[in-house]
Amino acid sequence: MLTGKTILVGITGGIAAYKICELIRMYKRANANVRVICTKNALNFVTKLTLQNLSQNEVGVEEFELDEYKPEHISYADEADVMVIAPATANTISKIAHGICDNLLTSVVCAFRKPIIIAPAMNCNMWENPIIQENLHKLSSLGYKILEPDSGFLACGYEGKGRLCELEKIFKTTSELITTEKQQSSPDFVFISKVEEETSAINLAGKKVIVTAGGTIEDIDPVRYISNYSSGKMGLAIADEAHKAGAEVVLITTKDFQRDYKIVKIKSALEMQDALDEEFTTADYIFMAAAVADYRVKNVADQKIKKTSDNEFTLELIKNPDILAGLCAKRKLLMTDFGDEAPTIVGFCAETQNLIQYAQNKINQKGCDFIIANDVSRKDIGFSSDENEVYIINKNLDVKKLDKQSKTIIAKEILGEVYEQSRNLCNIG
Numbered sequence: 208m209l210t211g212k213t214i215l216v217g218i219t220g221g222i223a224a225y226k227i228c229e230l231i232r233m234y235k236r237a238n239a240n241v242r243v244i245c246t247k248n249a250l251n252f253v254t255k256l257t258l259q260n261l262s263q264n265e266v267g268v269e270e271f272e273l274d275e276y277k278p279e280h281i282s283y284a285d286e287a288d289v290m291v292i293a294p295a296t297a298n299t300i301s302k303i304a305h306g307i308c309d310n311l312l313t314s315v316v317c318a319f320r321k322p323i324i325i326a327p328a329m330n331c332n333m334w335e336n337p338i339i340q341e342n343l344h345k346l347s348s349l350g351y352k353i354l355e356p357d358s359g360f361l362a363c364g365y366e367g368k369g370r371l372c373e374l375e376k377i378f379k380t381t382s383e384l385i386t387t388e389k390q391q392s393s394p395d396f397v398f399i400s401k402v403e404e405e406t407s408a409i410n411l412a413g414k415k416v417i418v419t420a421g422g423t424i425e426d427i428d429p430v431r432y433i434s435n436y437s438s439g440k441m442g443l444a445i446a447d448e449a450h451k452a453g454a455e456v457v458l459i460t461t462k463d464f465q466r467d468y469k470i471v472k473i474k475s476a477l478e479m480q481d482a483l484d485e486e487f488t489t490a491d492y493i494f495m496a497a498a499v500a501d502y503r504v505k506n507v508a509d510q511k512i513k514k515t516s517d518n519e520f521t522l523e524l525i526k527n528p529d530i531l532a533g534l535c536a537k538r539k540l541l542m543t544d545f546g547d548e549a550p551t552i553v554g555f556c557a558e559t560q561n562l563i564q565y566a567q568n569k570i571n572q573k574g575c576d577f578i579i580a581n582d583v584s585r586k587d588i589g590f591s592s593d594e595n596e597v598y599i600i601n602k603n604l605d606v607k608k609l610d611k612q613s614k615t616i617i618a619k620e621i622l623g624e625v626y627e628q629s630r631n632l633c634n635i636g
């Protein structure tokens with residue numbers, strides 16, 4: 208399957224380094240040419256001789272080998288079709304995010320012009336460190352493919368997120384990236400620079416953008432709640448891109464994000480409504496990417512609800528306000544105050560069937576200017592994934608599809624489209 212392809216495997220100093228021996232075998236079984244670079248620390252966990260035997264190639268560690276006439280980091284970068292860094296330690300991730308080239312591996316990354324997959328593995332507290340998260344976010348937004356670690360028991364004795372993801376996942380992602388049309392037709396595979404150029408035309412300086420993100424949490428009792436699978440990634444990507452375009456951003460979210468723009472942490476749909484009411488009147492754009500619970504528990508118990516001998520248990524729910532429809536109605540009422548400055552309101556639509564039809568119905572029912580529709584029955588897009596595929600629908604019910612790509616790029620394109628179209632469309636609901 209990978210005949211004629213060269214995979215460059217970068218191994219850094221973590222206990223999961225030993226697992227990479229099997230990954231190399233998987234690539235070899237698929238007929239790939241495998242080249243390996245290690246940091247010096249990686250060799251504390253796996254030997255150069257093992258890696259050399261498995262890959263059937265010299266293993267690079269030092270940057271300046273005397274018997275090479277070409278700068279090594281450039282020749283490694285030129286030869287490979289894809290680079291896979293696994294396990295990637297917090298240290299190497301942070302160096303890459305800041306363009307530091309102080310060993311062979313980081314120098315090769317800096318010179319590499321094709322897809323790079325990063326599979327982090329580390330202690331769960333290191334993984335959660337906001338600095339590491341910010342570095343990963345930066346790399347992800349630059350087009351690096353980050354394969355999030357799994358949760359479970361860690362070699363350091365902790366339990367949490369930080370285990371190297373399954374080797375099958377790394378193998379599958381490598382194969383997909385290496386065989387995509389984009390990769391074949393574009394040898395200089397620079398992930399997002401083109402889109403960045405296109406959308407850098409958007410200048411949101413002086414504009415206020417409100418974004419909602421994450422699934423709302425509706426308490427049942429002090430220890431249980433009703434929620435959904437929204438991770439907040441889609442909303443966060445929109446907020447980040449609006450911030451990059453110069454906007455004043457307010458992100459209203461149920462998740463623990465840390466950014467250098469305003470974040471309002473809320474929990475339930477009612478709290479989200481209050482937060483939006485506070486910010487609404489001064490907004491220019493509102494993006495409702497959060498997954499809001501349609502119902503909440505009627506009587507939230509003060510104490511933990513005890514199990515009884517009954518086999519059935521009924522939870523009584525009442526309807527939450529439709530926040531999006533409410534905002535659109537308020538905008539209409541206050542139209543005279545806002546005049547032409549009324550905010551553009553963008554709803555999202557999460558469906559598992561009849562996506563376009565339901566989304567077109569929603570834009571009419573709710574009265575918003577745009578609906579961004581996505582299919583949440585798919586595992587590879589929508590809820591929690593790093594990628595999305597969406598349809599942008601405007602008030603004339605015109606539909607524009609954005610093909611599957613990272614949520615960062617989807618966010619840029621949504622912002623660009625909404626910005627351009629809202630200048631031409633009447634935005635008073």
Ligand code: PMT
Pocket residue numbers: 420421422436437438439440441442476495496497498499500501527528529530531532553554555556557558569581583589590591592
């Ligand atoms: O967060 P991620 O894991 O990245 O996933 C992204 C996403 C799938 C959550 C996102 O792209 C998305 O589709 N968000 C909208 C989810 C949703 O609630 O869809 P809906 O079709 O049920 O609601 C339509 C719109 O009305 C949404 O903008 C929603 O925010 C809003 N709504 C819904 C119910 C309610 N009571 N009040 C609302 O304002």
